[in-house]
Amino acid sequence: MCNIKPKIAIVGVGLIGGSLGLAMKKRRLAAEITGIGRNKKRLQKAKTAGAIDVLSTEFSDAAEADIVILSGPVDVIPYAARKIKPYLKPSCIVTDTGSTKAVIVRKLENLFPGKFVGSHPLAGSEKSGVRFASPDLFEDATIILTPTEKTGAATLKKTRKFWTDLGGNVILLKPQEHDRFTADISHLPHLLAVGLVKFVLEMPYRKKLKKMIAGGFLDTTRIAAGTPEVWSGIFLTNKKEILRALNGMIRELEKLGQAIGHNPARLKRILRIVRSWRQRI
């Protein structure tokens, strides 16, 4: 492998895409970064922020890229992949930053045989847009790559290097494992936050409740402010695992209710175990 810096194209320069640009610039890892998107104003913001060198609303401007990163909502990624495919040079490798992997990987490894591997950086927040982007977003962040038997060895190697160069800690999972684990650890917490806000919103005395909101509620529901389009895409592309997790959680809550109603000793035991584990995270 030569040591010439790669040319990069980032499709979708929001929080994640913008942070990727800033992170590569800070570490001087790219020869040139082209930001591609539909919204010129947003691209201009990314350029002003120093996240990209060149902006374009045309997929054809990815023609010289050595690495293409498809960022943005999970339901937009396969669309962008189909649109960009005709323009890429044969050596170009492709990854994405989508929050669900099974659907995306299945589609994209058919589009880019051997040249694609899925990525999911566990970074980001309820905020969105390039104005919240940070060059250190991936520093010490867990980055999940989801290679399959169809992934080319060089593609995996380059993509892994891409993320470790940005400070990320790469772990490998199967796409289905990824979706199962994120359903438990990310999508379910999000649903609980959404459900809790909705529960409170529907109370006839919600105005009084609002006055009483304190730290616990704020912490628990922070993620419910996430972008609706992003999250509906996540829920709908990981339906099966999310419904499994949601049903498991409902059973867990029913058991907690049982303990509160009839078994104080069990309740105390649960609280002790949970606290001890939570403190060690």
Place this chain on the structure above:
Amino acid sequence: MCNIKPKIAIVGVGLIGGSLGLAMKKRRLAAEITGIGRNKKRLQKAKTAGAIDVLSTEFSDAAEADIVILSGPVDVIPYAARKIKPYLKPSCIVTDTGSTKAVIVRKLENLFPGKFVGSHPLAGSEKSGVRFASPDLFEDATIILTPTEKTGAATLKKTRKFWTDLGGNVILLKPQEHDRFTADISHLPHLLAVGLVKFVLEMPYRKKLKKMIAGGFLDTTRIAAGTPEVWSGIFLTNKKEILRALNGMIRELEKLGQAIGHNPARLKRILRIVRSWRQRI
């Protein structure tokens, strides 16, 4: 009312009791603060921290107090109230800082006719102990007082002044209202956090999940590290309202599951409404 500073007794000098001491000291609101508790070492820490002037393991040392504050876990407060009662002078007023109110208020207003009003400062965190105490914990915090028709007007007036002097924003609720509202806004979020940690803990692949834990999960479950004894007391003294809230929440989660499974348009609508409300808190 005269302007002589009151003598204060705080029973239980943990995070809340200790912060009360520090807050009064900082604002020079008390003639003397006596900290009363069972554990001499803990009391000594509170004294060293500057939260109390005098420490004692004897309830009789509250004999000169003008205001007694019963702090600590909700199941300990009625016990402490019975023990301290024989020693108080007739003019002494009593309040508590318990997180549930109906049970405590019923018991304590019988013990201290006209001289008691319940307080619940919405401050504190998953941390406990005087070492996390802060003189500004009540600054701008919501303080709920729960007077009833049995509460003396002067008792309410003095207690209200006590909290506003510490920077708190006092609101008045009936004890039952308090317990209903806190079930929704505090106890339910706590149960969700506990349930979520337990759900993850019970997965055969929990070690892999642990590696993937990111901000959303951490925020959602922070409160699950709360003291087990404190929280079991809260759950057990507010059983009815908590089970009502828990069942309502389970129905809410079932509806979310339905929307994910069968009604994407409804899912998006819910996510938009929830985000907009959450952002305005």
